[in-house]
Every structure is written in C-alpha cells, then in structure tokens.
Amino acid sequence: MIEARGLTKKYGDRTAVDGISFTVHPGRVTGFLGPNGAGKSTTMRMLLGLDRPTAGSITVHGRSYADFPAPLRQVGALLEARALHPGRSARDHLRWMAASNGLPVRRVDEVLDLVGLTDVAGQRVGRFSLGMGQRLGIAVALLGDPPVVVLDEPVNGLDPEGIRWVRTLTRQLAAEGRTVFLSSHLMSEMALTADHLVVIGRGRVLADCSMPDFIAEHAASFVRVRSPQRAEVAELLRRDGLEVTAVDDELRVQGRDAAGIGELVGRQGHLLHELTLVSSSLEDAFMTLTAASVEYTARDRTPAGATR
Numbered sequence: 033m034i035e036a037r038g039l040t041k042k043y044g045d046r047t048a049v050d051g052i053s054f055t056v057h058p059g060r061v062t063g064f065l066g067p068n069g070a071g072k073s074t075t076m077r078m079l080l081g082l083d084r085p086t087a088g089s090i091t092v093h094g095r096s097y098a099d100f101p102a103p104l105r106q107v108g109a110l111l112e113a114r115a116l117h118p119g120r121s122a123r124d125h126l127r128w129m130a131a132s133n134g135l136p137v138r139r140v141d142e143v144l145d146l147v148g149l150t151d152v153a154g155q156r157v158g159r160f161s162l163g164m165g166q167r168l169g170i171a172v173a174l175l176g177d178p179p180v181v182v183l184d185e186p187v188n189g190l191d192p193e194g195i196r197w198v199r200t201l202t203r204q205l206a207a208e209g210r211t212v213f214l215s216s217h218l219m220s221e222m223a224l225t226a227d228h229l230v231v232i233g234r235g236r237v238l239a240d241c242s243m244p245d246f247i248a249e250h251a252a253s254f255v256r257v258r259s260p261q262r263a264e265v266a267e268l269l270r271r272d273g274l275e276v277t278a279v280d281d282e283l284r285v286q287g288r289d290a291a292g293i294g295e296l297v298g299r300q301g302h303l304l305h306e307l308t309l310v311s312s313s314l315e316d317a318f319m320t321l322t323a324a325s326v327e328y329t330a331r332d333r334t335p336a337g338a339t340r
C-alpha cells in the first residue's frame with residue numbers, strides 16, 4: 033500500500049503539495065485526479081524518490097522508495113516523458129533495466145509479449161510512435177513483477193485499442209491483489225477503470241472515496257420529465273416537496289425516483305411524454321468539485337475589496 037502523511041512540497045514560496053494525507057490500498061485501481069497544476073506529478077515524483085518532500089512523507093509498505101534495494105521489484109512506474117536511449121532497441125533497453133535491477137533476463141520477453149511489442153522489440157526506440165513508447169514504458173513498469181504499480185497518464189498517445197488494453201491490464205493487476213495508482217485527464221476512461229478516487233486541487237485533497245460515492249456526492253442526477261401539461265405537472269411536483277427546474281421544454285426533477293414521479297403524476301391524470309433518469313458522469317462531478325475549489329482559493333487569496 034501507498035501512504036502519504038502530511039506530504040508537502042514547496043518550490044520557493046510556491047506550495048505545490050500542501051500537507052496531503054491519503055492511502056492507496058491493494059486490490060483495487062485508485063485514480064488520482066486534479067486539474068492542471070494541482071500537484072499530481074509532484075506527488076508521484078516524491079513517491080518515486082525523484083523529488084524530496086519539504087515536509088511529511090510518502091511511503092510504499094512503510095518505506096521510502098529510496099530505501100528499496102531493488103525498487104523495480106517493489107514499485108513499477110510509468111512517468112510522463114520517460115528518458116529513453118533513442119539508439120537502443122526496446123529489447124536492449126529492457127535487458128539493461130533488468131540487469132541493473134538484478135532481474136532475470138527471461139522476464140524481458142515476458143513483458144514484451146504482455147505489452148504487444150514482441151514484433152518490434154529489435155527496433156530502435158527513437159523510431160517508436162508515442163503509443164509504442166507508452167507500451168515500452170508500461171513494460172518497464174511491469175519488469176520486476178511489482179506489487180505496486182504507479183502509472184502517470186498511461187493512455188496518453190494510445191489509440192482506442194491501446195486505451196482498452198490499458199484498462200483491461202490495470203483492472204487485471206488490481207484483481208491479482210496489486211496496488212494500482214493511476215492518473216489520467218481522460219474522465220470517461222477513468223470512470224471505466226478506477227474503483228476509488230483521490231482528487232486533489234491546489235495541492236490539497238478534495239475527495240478520497242469510491243467512484244460511485246464521488247459521483248453521487250458531487251454531481252446531481254435528476255429525472256427528466258416532459259409533459260404537454262408542463263405547468264400543472266411542475267406545480268404538482270413542487271407541492272409534493274420535489275425540486276423542479278424548467279429547462280427548455282423539460283422539467284428536471286430531484287428528490288424522487290422516476291417510478292415515484294410517474295405514479296404521482298398519473299394519479300392526477302396528467303399526460304407524460306417522457307420520464308428518464310439522467311445520471312451524472314464522473315466529468316460532471318469532477319468539474320463541480322474542482323470549480324468550487326478554484327473559486328474558494330481565489331476568494332481566499334483576494335484581499336477584501338480587491339478587484340481582479
């Protein structure tokens with residue numbers, strides 16, 4: 033498991049990560065979300081020992097990354113803009129990584145096969161497409177068969193088949209009992225992949241909960257009602273204590289499920305043309321939550337009476 037406790041990173045007087053605490057548990061995919069500049073990459077870099085916290089800690093199984101004698105066996109990671117030797121072939125790159133981490137060379141062909149690069153393993157990585165580079169990065173992450181896998185924007189540059197492959201792979205890694213920590217700006221993809229979310233904004237944790245709880249809490253679902261007797265139906269529903277918003281020719285109703293609304297309207301003999309539950313998406317929830325955090329921070333930083 034991954035544990036951040038009071039994790040803080042300052043660059044000069046700028047606080048990139050502001051005392052965050054969260055735990056990433058094994059056996060599920062945890063999505064790491066936040067708007068641009070929220071502090072996700074900084075957190076991941078500290079997790080992987082590439083940056084040092086100003087205060088607090090982030091550990092894997094209770095130890096800092098730097099304390100692992102063979103880190104690739106403990107934590108596999110894909111970070112953005114991984115440096116690759118352009119003249120080296122994919123197979124040689126993986127062999128070199130395996131040798132420097134004391135891993136068996138037979139593992140190289142296993143991971144090449146796993147990520148679908150066997151046929152191009154002899155090509156120089158400098159000629160790889162973005163998607164092939166991502167696959168090679170994932171191969172490196174899995175080389176040590178690690179119990180903890182950290183992937184920063186893994187679907188970046190991948191085509192739809194590749195995106196689906198990453199989704200299946202990450203879900204499989206979690207099902208095997210591994211800890212999977214994943215960042216992505218693709219909300220629709222995250223909604224299909226992650227079980228749990230840690231959301232940060234301006235260096236602070238805004239939410240740490242299951243995917244369904246996050247959507248239920250931060251974006252409102254509603255029932256779309258259309259009726260030729262719109263005004264009467266709206267009045268009826270409001271009298272019964274429901275929240276009704278008229279948008280174009282529809283009524284958006286909150287406070288009761290579709291069946292309950294249909295029965296209420298039917299008992300009064302009104303006509304209904306549509307009765308549909310409209311569920312909100314992860315993107316809706318994310319926008320609601322992070323927009324609020326930006327507003328809050330902006331107010332916080334603006335002296336009273338100041339104009340922007």
Ligand SMILES: Nc1ncnc2c1ncn2[C@@H]1O[C@H](COP(=O)(O)OP(=O)(O)OP(=O)(O)O)[C@@H](O)[C@H]1O
Pocket residue numbers: 043046047048066067068069070071072073074075
């Ligand atoms: N080396 C650095 N020096 C100074 N400031 C930095 C440095 N690295 C990051 N920052 C700042 O810290 C904040 C957090 O950046 P970070 O890259 O962690 O965000 P992020 O959530 O990964 O954003 P994105 O989604 O755009 O990748 C930003 O304001 C950024 O400008």
